[in-house]
Amino acid sequence: MVNKVKRLLIGRPMKSGAIEEEKLGKLKALAILSSDALSSVAYGTEQILLVLMAAGFAAIWYSVPISLAVLGLLTILILSYRQTIFSYPTGGGAYIVAKDNLGVSTGLIAGGSLLVDYILTVAVSSAAGTDAITSAFPQLHDHRVGISLIMIVFLTIMNLRGVTESASFLAIPVYLFVLSIFVLIVSGLIKLMIGGVHADVPEIGTAVSNISLFLLLKAFSSGCSALTGVEAVSNAIPNFRKPAERNAAATLLMMGIILGSMFLGISLLAYWYGITPNPKATVVSQIAESTFGRGILYFVIQGVTALILFLAANTAYSAFPLLAFMLAKDKFLPNMFKARGDRLVFSNGIIFLSIMSALLVIVFHGDTENLIPLYAVGVFIPFTLSQLGMMVRWFRIRPPHWGIRLVVNTVGMLTTLTITLIFIFTKFAQVWMVFVFLPIVIGMFYQISKHYRNTADQLRIDLHKDKPVIKGSTMVIPVAGITRAVMNSISYAKSLTDNVVAVYVGFEEEEIQKMEDKWEEWNPGVRLIVLRSRYRSVIKPLIKFIDTVEWKTAETDHITVLIPQFITKHWWQNLLHNQTSLVIRAYLFKQKDVVIATVPFHLNR
Incomplete structure (x- = not known):
């Protein structure tokens, strides 16, 4: 039954040789790897x-x-990550760049931050998508989680x-969202030009008495949440068709152009329309309502916005595994993350990501406002480390035109570092958990690596010196009575060795005597x-007896x-039944270095 449900939900298993057919072209890759960035x-x-x-x-004119x-x-990040793609075509993004140029510890900080960021991406995207739905249908507000x-x-x-x-299915709503936003922007601009908007907004340059540099920097850092997801393409290069790095670089450039155009268009419309934040209606919702009214186009835009916000999580589902x-390949995560599932995806990574993000949604009650600062810090740390790593790389290998590349990465590093510090200082009450959780994640990486090293040291043999030791065999069969399960176990044991002994643990003298009499009457040829x-x-x-046997026959x-067991x-x-x-x-298994085997006996009714 379970297998039938699994086949229904995820389809039939695919052959390993079909993995090349699972690679993505530019258009499908843009849909699933850019959904996070575009949704922002x-x-x-x-x-x-x-x-x-x-x-x-x-002060709203400052938004322009x-x-x-x-x-x-965004332009700097696109140029920088294009360089990363061609320098590290195997993927891995900030983790590989930082590990290769700044050391393993720094690489783990970048990798750990990205893992946390991808978990937050799913949580933020699902929460933000829910907000878009509840903006259109306020009666659903209490069912956000x-x-x-x-x-x-x-x-x-x-x-x-x-x-x-998944790419074939998810590409449709992603491109529908892009089309809808451009229709909204163009329609909004036309309405402005024909005088259909009468908003009394402050002119650009208007003096604001209580504005401060600190507030402006805080607003800038908050706006940079629109840049999360830019790094996903460089992380997922192995998912592209050949030539993978060229296709990835082209996809990244397309994403940057589309994202920049939409973000600037929405920001300008919000200013010209005099839009201000409303807890019950998003900015996009207010612009759409002002442009089209609450007609069919408004609900279409709200619907596709909700869809893209949900599907933004798909970027994490592509990059996290x-x-x-x-x-895991570097021995910092469990080996289970290296295994491909029936459909040639890293299923364990996908399932783990879903569980962790669902827990975050539940803990934060689906509140996007509380999740976004955590989300942004999680991505700007690896942004900064990636830029710094590329700076070190250019200075170390000095390829042709390395000076221009160094300048691009230096500007990017200083900017992303500034944004990271602004987030930390201005929203510390919301992001302090990152600085508790991230060291725990890094410590976990090192503990996992230490375990794998210790395991390898203890299991490794010298091919020239270590040879199997040939010994005899003594079998101990724990018995609770005389049954067919016991008889099968004795038959199996006797087929392997003559050194077989049955062990019975009794509590009362009467039951012990009864067992001894029945055993003698049965006489299976094995000592009890x-x-x-x-x-x-x-x-x-039983353990004390096994210790004695071990000492005598070591x-x-x-x-x-050999444990008899019947299977219901x-x-x-x-x-x-007692187990x-x-x-x-x-x-x-926990205490003894002995061979443990089970002889099953299946009951048929």
Whole structure:
């Protein structure tokens, strides 16, 4: 039944040789890797206005130069990450760049920040998408958490179905969103030109008495939340068709042009329309209503905006599993993140991402405002480290025209570092958790790496010196009575060795005598050892006996504990029986260096 449901949800398994067919072309890659960046158009301008409103309505004109500054930073990041793509065509983005040029510890900071950022991406995107829905349908406001969780489950299933299938499905709403926003921008500009808008807005350059540099920097850093997701293309180069780096670089450039145009268009319309933040209606919602009224076009724009905000999470679903794979390959994450699932995707990474982001949505009650600062800090730390790493690389290898490349990365590093510091100082009350959680993540990386190193050291053999030791075999069979399960176990043991002994742990003299008499009458050709337990424990007397056998036969025999176990036909029938065999096996696995084997006997009714 479980297998049928799995096949229905994610499809039939794919052959390993089909992995090349799962690679993405530029248009599909743009849809699934740029959805995070493109979706930030829906809230980037709003984040700027939220800060500026602290100085009053007269300060909203500052949103225009701040938006232009954000556009300038976007240009620098696009140019910088194009350089990263061609320098590190295997993918990995900031993690690989920082590890290669700044050291393993710095690389882990970048990698850990990106992992946290991708988890936050899913949480922020689902919460922001829910906000867009509740703007159009306020009666759903109290069900935000449930709506967000449903969308996370949907995206999980879609991504488990494979890269190509999810890209084909998700590309439609992404391009529909891009088209809708451009229709909104063009329609808004036409309405302005024909005099259809009568907003009394402060002119650009109007003096604002209580504005400060600190407030402007805070608004700029908030607006830079629109740049999250820019790095995803450089992380996911292995997902592109050949030539992968050229296709990735072209995709990154297309994303930058589309994102910059939409962000600037929405910011200008918000200023010209005199839009201010409203807790019950997003900035895009207010612009659409002012342009089209509450007609069909308004609801179309709200619908596709909600869709793109949900689908922004798909960028994380594409990049997180690849980054987790690279960290696992370097022994900093569990090996399970290296395994591909039935549909040739890193299924464990996808499922882990979904669980963690769902927990965040529940903890923060789907509140986008509380999640975005965490989200932005999580991405600007690796932004800064990536730029710094590329600076070191250019200075170290000095390729042709390295000076121009160094200048680009230096400007990018100083800008992203400034934004990171602004976020830390202005929103510390909201982002302090990053500085608690991130060291824990880095410590976890090192503990995992230490475990793998220790395991390798203990398992490694000298091919020239270490040879298998040939010994005999002694088998110990714990028995609770005389049954077919016991008979099967004895038959199997006798087929391998003559050194077989059955062990019975009794609590009462009467039951012990009864067992001894039945065993003698049955006479299976195996000696029965009876152990008396005063405290009704099976484990302790059995372990003590195995210790004795080990001590006597350590030089000559391998010890095998052969556990008889009957298997019920239905799962619920297990609840009707003591699971002593499972307890014995678990304890022996934990405590003893002996061979542990189970001989099953299946019940058919």
